[in-house]
Amino acid sequence: MSTVYLVGAGPGDPGLITVRARDLIERADVLVYDYLANKEFLAWAPDGCEKIYVGKKGGDHTLSQEGINELLVDKALEEEGRVIVRLKGGDPYVFGRGAEEAEELVESGVAFEVVPGVTSAVAGPTYAGIPITHRSFASSVTFVTGHEDPTKDESAHNWKALATSGSTLVFFMGVKNLPNIAASLMEHGMDPQTPAALVHWGTTCRQRSFVSSLDSIAEEAVALGYKAPSLIVVGEVCALKDELDWFEMKPLLGATVAVTRAREQASGLVEKLRELGACTLEFPTIAIQPLEDTSQAEAEIARVFEYQWLVFTSVNGVKQFFNVLDKMDLDARVLAQAKVAAIGPATAQALRCRGVRPDFVPEKYVAEHVVEGMKKLGVKGRRILIPRARVAREVLPEQLSEAGAEVTILPMYDTVLSGNDPEEMTGPLERGEVDYITFTSSSTVENFFTLVDPELLKKHRDGVRLAAIGPVTAETLASFGFTADLQPEDYTIPGLVDALLAAYSA
Template identity: 50%
Template sequence: MTRAGSKPFVYLVGAGPGDPGLLTLKGRDAIACADVVVYDRLVSPRTLDHARSDAVRVYVGKGPRCHTMPQEEINALLVRTAREGNVVARVKGGDPFVFGRGGEEAEELRAAGIPYEVVPGVTSAVAAPAYAGIPVTHRGASSSFTVITGHGCVGKDEPAVPWEHAARLGGTLVFLMGMERLSDIAENLMSAGMDGATPVAIVRLGTWPEQRAVEGTLGDIAQVARDAGVENPAVVVVGQVAALRSRLQWIERKPLFGKRIVVTRARHQASRLTRALEAQGAQVTEFPVIEIASPSSAEPLAWAVRHAEAYQWIVFTSVNGVEAFFGALNAAGRDARALAGSEVAAIGPATAAALARHGIAQVEVGSEFCAEGLAEALAKSVQPGQRVLVARAQESRDVLPRMLEAAGAQVDDVAAYRTLSVDAGSLELEADLRAGRVDAVTFTSSSTVTNLLACLGGDASLLKGAALCSIGPITTNTLRDAGLEPAVQADEYTIEGLVDAICSLWEGEAR
């Protein structure tokens, strides 16, 4: 969604209620093409990851009695920033036109002659109850639902709520921003004739991993909320559908619901593990401690791809090695046909799958997804005197080349890439670890262990309050060398195996 030559322009984007997966495709594209992203308090940091690295980010969040910027200044900011020749993404929690003051911003933009577009979002009025197992409409219980602002009261700019009408609607009432006036809401509805035994549910931080729900009746919900310490941001659901929660709740039953897990993979690789953990209910913080870079010298790999036919075997130990090799192959004007006369081996199924994406389907894979397992498998197939190319990380252990040489092979051990340490955000992670806000940390390679410790100033004790989760024995040994004992190691040394192992840590806790 690029708008070349059409600046200035403003997108009023609804980001949904919190779960970054609920952002629409159009919303994602609007954020991705923006020069400036102006965002609110309840927008997930993961949603902002769709922004360009060079985009300017401006936080204008509002909390109860704590506004970063008055609405009038936000309006002026949008106009001014757009007039400077920028595409602006104004990113708001929920839907911009459902109590999001998006209409006011649109009016201001129109008056200033700034072109704009509204990108609707999933409103928390529907999504938060749904994530708590409450359908706002349900056959036999509610054929309508009404969304009401909790700010509406006499003496303010918003119109007063017609309580008598609301009490007689007979459907579901959903109150947004209503926690501060919860007692008044309940009393006004009961005074207008609604039964005090009417079921009520409150969903705090709906669709977020910290989601929490409490239930009561119209007569006691204010006290229930006080006793439970439930505060904004929350959605209040009044009506018979609230009683369905005990039967229909689903997210709380996920094995990692509410668990805070740090993923340390390189950023371009982290999404797969992140998605798998989030699918199990986890709250994931991506803290990439490594990034993938070209090797110190590109010539050995370049020579190898130019002479690929000289090798009887070509061996890959990681997905990164595959991508680096085929990148060099393409740069040399060659393709997968250069490997037609060679046998190909991979350290595990993920590496084999990467080769398949490049057209290499016949691959030998070790029974154990580590260098020793692959070397053991190849020792039965590689003939003495055969030439073997091993394309791997510059800093990898030399176990595989040595074992192949011991079997009589002529091995060219070529650095296809190297891993570099990254420490951005280390202070925030250290603070979270000290405060006990991290339940688990994942390690998918030895380099993630050593680089995370480097980011933490070598203080291994910071990690002892979290469950350390290792993808395999080599990574486990690196943790132990640092004086750290993993809480769990994957049985199968893959992302799927790691996720299964992490889920086993809290098996039986989900309701």
């Protein structure tokens, strides 16, 4: 029998999803997800997984709740032995209507499990610096749905009990009804000066929040443009926000940074940007493709003892070189007779991770500085092997040859145009959702403009800043008619991040 898993996706921060939830997504045959489930989770699903969006946003329902219930049953009965994941924002049973879905599954004889998730009622206020309980202010907390029709004859809530309980009150889905919620609490005895807060898109890079008083919060929410999804928190604990706020102190919070480097390389940059609070738009323009035929690489490695220098120009070159070594049942000991150069700290670190300490790392991480440094070490008459991409800048081998070295280029991989849908970038550009686009090589620039019309970027240029990792990449941008707004002095990923920090803080 197929099993339906009702899975809590947590409040939005990918780091707050449970290990069990991720495991199930990675095994899913069918993934049914809603509006509040982080889209990043979809990338964890295996190839061939059927992904079905059933989100509900501000009254706009892709599918009714009854329709969702029927869909889950139908998918479970279509075929035996499948994993059907129903991914729900927050926790399935905390105002998530997960119980209704479970009841439908029971009635239809479908096996199911429930995977709890971190509820936004706890996580959202926490990320906004508001503890929902505190020994000095509140010893209890009440979760309340704010999604009531204010025109109906009688509320389902006991407003007097809520107003006089002394509990912290957390209202879900209540922004539209905020004036009615505040008025009802005050009418039933709550002090109008009670601190109250709104937390919008809590735990995500889009989070913002503010604290007001109960009698003013509705008016301020309108003035500040707060909309769903936002939590309402009412209680003395809200007064602690200024003291305990931490997440909204992140220096890149609210900035959207597009990352164009290959997905295999992007993780470090994306992770650092997210740690600093940025929204990241992953739009890899290149893909790394190992060579199917490694016979040339194997032949050169078999006589690597004939070379005095090996020059690695990228992490990919290191990775593919050692993949071939492994295929040949060899290891780093074959490099014992040669000296090794690495362009850039990331390449050097990739070598160290494989037991090889580079003999030379240039101060500036471009080919010209490699040649200058190696000349001082003596390359005339030396045999040099450069494992690299099949197509790359020829400056390094040409200048080393001019310096008297005998240079052999060893193709290890291809950089090819990614299979990305251009809409993944053009859509956000058109909607004004991109603040920075980062380019980490000339090939990322060239492939970006193969996927995205340069005229579209020019149309939105006033709102988008372009960051190039170094002068060569900046020159390639210039060839398309664009000037790099940011360029670090240190041509590295950490240098690029520092340049973004400086620009955004300014």
